[in-house]
Amino acid sequence: MKLVAEMLDKEADKEFRRFLDATEQSKWEKKIAKLSALPKFPNPSPNVYLKYLASKNPFVEAIKKYLELKRNGQSVWKHLTPDLMQACGHAKAINGILRQATPTAVQKIKSMVLDDETVRSFLFELALAINFFRLGYDVQFIDLEDKGNYDLLVSDGTRELEIECKTKSADAGRKITRSNFYLLCDVLVARLAASKQQIALLLKSNGRLSGRQEFFERLAEEIKRCLNTGDENGQLESVEFRIVNLPETLRIRNDHEARVALAPYWSPSAHYFVFSNSFTLIVGCESTEADRVLKAISEELKDGADQLSKTRPALMACFLEEIDDDAWSQLISNSGLANMSYAFLASSDRTHINFVAYSSDRTTPKQEGAIINFGATNLRFDNPSPKYPLSKSFFRPDS
Numbered sequence: 001m002k003l004v005a006e007m008l009d010k011e012a013d014k015e016f017r018r019f020l021d022a023t024e025q026s027k028w029e030k031k032i033a034k035l036s037a038l039p040k041f042p043n044p045s046p047n048v049y050l051k052y053l054a055s056k057n058p059f060v061e062a063i064k065k066y067l068e069l070k071r072n073g074q075s076v077w078k079h080l081t082p083d084l085m086q087a088c089g090h091a092k093a094i095n096g097i098l099r100q101a102t103p104t105a106v107q108k109i110k111s112m113v114l115d116d117e118t119v120r121s122f123l124f125e126l127a128l129a130i131n132f133f134r135l136g137y138d139v140q141f142i143d144l145e146d147k148g149n150y151d152l153l154v155s156d157g158t159r160e161l162e163i164e165c166k167t168k169s170a171d172a173g174r175k176i177t178r179s180n181f182y183l184l185c186d187v188l189v190a191r192l193a194a195s196k197q198q199i200a201l202l203l204k205s206n207g208r209l210s211g212r213q214e215f216f217e218r219l220a221e222e223i224k225r226c227l228n229t230g231d232e233n234g235q236l237e238s239v240e241f242r243i244v245n246l247p248e249t250l251r252i253r254n255d256h257e258a259r260v261a262l263a264p265y266w267s268p269s270a271h272y273f274v275f276s277n278s279f280t281l282i283v284g285c286e287s288t289e290a291d292r293v294l295k296a297i298s299e300e301l302k303d304g305a306d307q308l309s310k311t312r313p314a315l316m317a318c319f320l321e322e323i324d325d326d327a328w329s330q331l332i333s334n335s336g337l338a339n340m341s342y343a344f345l346a347s348s349d350r351t352h353i354n355f356v357a358y359s360s361d362r363t364t365p366k367q368e369g370a371i372i373n374f375g376a377t378n379l380r381f382d383n384p385s386p387k388y389p390l391s392k393s394f395f396r397p398d399s
Contacts, residue, residue: 012085016091093126127359160313161390166300168321174293180211190220195279199245200283218236271284315356318358
């Protein structure tokens with residue numbers, strides 16, 4: 001299979017229309033309506049929990065925007081934001097694959113893009129395929145076509161590379177999930193807004209953090225009580241908290257100021273949230289038990305290694321959700337991720353794997369002339385003694 005991967009602005013409307021026809025517009029409208037009907041917290045709560053639910057499927061907000069533009073009689077290509085442009089590019093690639101795929105693969109693709117739990121995994125697989133389409137290579141979707149257990153087979157005409165794609169949620173191996181943390185933050189902002197106090201709340205959960213809104217409401221009331229009595233420390237059931245007063249004049253207007261404000265309270269194992277409007281609230285929450293993120297990634301890689309045929313050069317590609325560019329620098333050298341990857345490649349059972357690569361979705365799009373580049377930061381670890389050597393020029397044939 002070969003595709004033209006580049007996306008032109010004026011193709012946006014046509015490709016979105018084809019995508020909605022293929023995947024059934026009514027199904028997307030139902031998903032949008034379901035999200036819109038969820039209860040919201042009153043202002044000034046930012047409703048980060050609902051935004052998190054909406055972000056689980058990147059197509060939902062893009063299609064909502066597209067349908068709004070069409071209802072208003074506005075040109076889509078004249079109102080393209082980076083997110084909308086990226087969704088258009090994905091839609092174009094999927095449209096091209098659907099035209100060439102078998103009926104079995106077509107049904108699988110339609111199901112995956114509509115499912116919030118599988119769409120990001122498929123889009124990662126698609127992003128890898130697009131990278132090789134741009135090089136003019138042939139790409140077969142092996143698993144989708146029921147031809148094997150691994151995901152992609154890439155060929156430049158003389159050499160072939162098998163690719164197995166794995167996706168790890170940002171919650172994998174964590175005691176505190178994003179959904180529970182975001183719901184907690186919405187409750188805290190809604191319940192503490194009236195006090196208009198400038199504070200940082202540092203919470204520690206004994207093990208996993210509950211996801212019960214009723215518990216979060218009671219926790220917010222206990223924090224309010226401590227604010228009124230001047231107590232700096234408190235506890236409700238399994239959650240301890242500390243209240244730190246912030247400067248009265250503190251207002252956080254951008255990511256840099258948020259990082260500066262967080263610095264005194266930073267812990268690498270905690271989740272953080274910053275709200276700054278009529279008052280400032282910083283929330284940090286971590287567990288007393290260690291996260292097992294690396295273990296979760298390692299188990300996924302081991303499972304993927306056995307899905308490859310072991311008859312060709314192979315790449316294990318792992319998508320790690322919500323790793324931003326700043327965090328990658330902590331993973332490059334002498335890190336747990338690097339040590340785990342090299343130990344994985346050193347096994348005599350995995351000599352068929354030439355490379356392990358990691359990527360994420362938090363790299364800011366870059367405007368390069370008339371083109372928006374959505375390329376993601378990534379890390380790659382090479383097997384020093386692969387069973388089937390493959391030159392690095394396979395990835396950069398012009399170098």
